[in-house]
Amino acid sequence: MIFKNISKSKLTLAFISIVITFFVWQQGLKDSLNRPSVSFDIGQKEQEIAELSAQSIPVNLYKFFIINDPVDQINKSLAEVSFEELTERNKLIRIITSESNDPVIYKNISKNFENKNFKFLIDEIEKKSNDNSYKPNSDKFDLFKGDRFLYHLLSRKFDFDDSSLITKSFSNKMFLKILAIRLIPLLTILIGSILTLKILWNSISLKKFGWKEIKSLDLELIDMVLLIAGGFVVLGEVVSPLFSISLVELLSKNISNELSQSLKIFFGYLFMAIPPLVIVYYQIKSLNSGVFTFKKDYIQFNFLPIKYAIIQGIKGWLTIVPFVLLISLIMNSLIDNQNGSNPLLEIVLNNNNYLSFFLLFVTTTLLAPLFEEIIFRGILLPTLSRDFGVISGIIVSAFIFALAHLSFGEMPPLFVLGIGLAITRIASGSLFSSVVMHSLWNGLTFFNLFLLRT
16 A cells, blocks of 8 residues: 555645645746746847847858847837836837837837936937937947947947947957857757667667666655655745745845845745755654664765766756757747746846856756755655656656746746656666756756846
């Protein structure tokens, strides 16, 4: 029997945890539908970089990197969104890139802006629209040199030279960025596809997958309910934020908003991870007569040989990239304007504080992979595989992993990623390999968002 000799108090606690988890996850998924997709911002940032790199792109490669005029593309994208829903910066870009007779430019539009500098710009644009010969001194726009793309647009609008800011060296940097943004995914997909075909060919030839033995702790499904629903959701996602938010509010009274956001994410993740890990600790102790020894490998981390574990993680990452991107493309083709992106992506994309960046980097590439792999591939996957078979274990653990991220739009790609992480865990026989793979996946996403900053 799956459930045996379980106390009523344990069953009651598990039932309450499941009920709370249902409402928390249901509300989280519902809220995700109201979050905008970060893909819109990513697409716009890529076009901004393409425009700023234009003077450095070799003539014979120009059509490869710039198919249509980037500014026109940005204007068309912004025109597809309700003007009221745009950020103030995007409202301004929409106005600057529009023709003077565009109905979006109307009198007293500056009332829609809280930023005083933006209000000043609107007044200048209105003067220009009323008198095409109007040409203000370019010094007026020095306030906007911190936003090079916006400054570049103003130089086009008011016909002044921006070469002191959009220098050749800066344009070269933007070209290197657009080169990396376009080529890294292509190379990853190409290498990953070749590696996948090789693995499939070897598996078919040998008529076996060559999976390593997966060892599970002597835990029951009720323990998994208490770990995921009780520890991960109730204590981690509901109770812990009360402490982490209070701590950050004490620490962030005199710091920038960007750093405050990053501290909330960093400490929020730390506090969220503590309850499930404490539960794992006591669950392991209960199986070993109240003893927990760090030297003993309870969940098959199998660090050694370190080279093998890392290579398996890299292979797993490369082979899953084509599948995740394919699912993402299919989702984008079926559903326009998918909502529900992880808010962390937008924070990274628009962040300019280096300490803040470091905290976000540590959270996404070190803390998250380590914690999530211990829970989902270290504890949950082996238990499910033992009770229901390896294939069922892979699928169910991947589904719970995707669901736990509380994003309708990202669920299909995350489900595929979860399958890849589970297969890597089993194929390598090392939890450390799936941690490396997870870290690489998050790291590449983080690096891509870092490159997109203008």
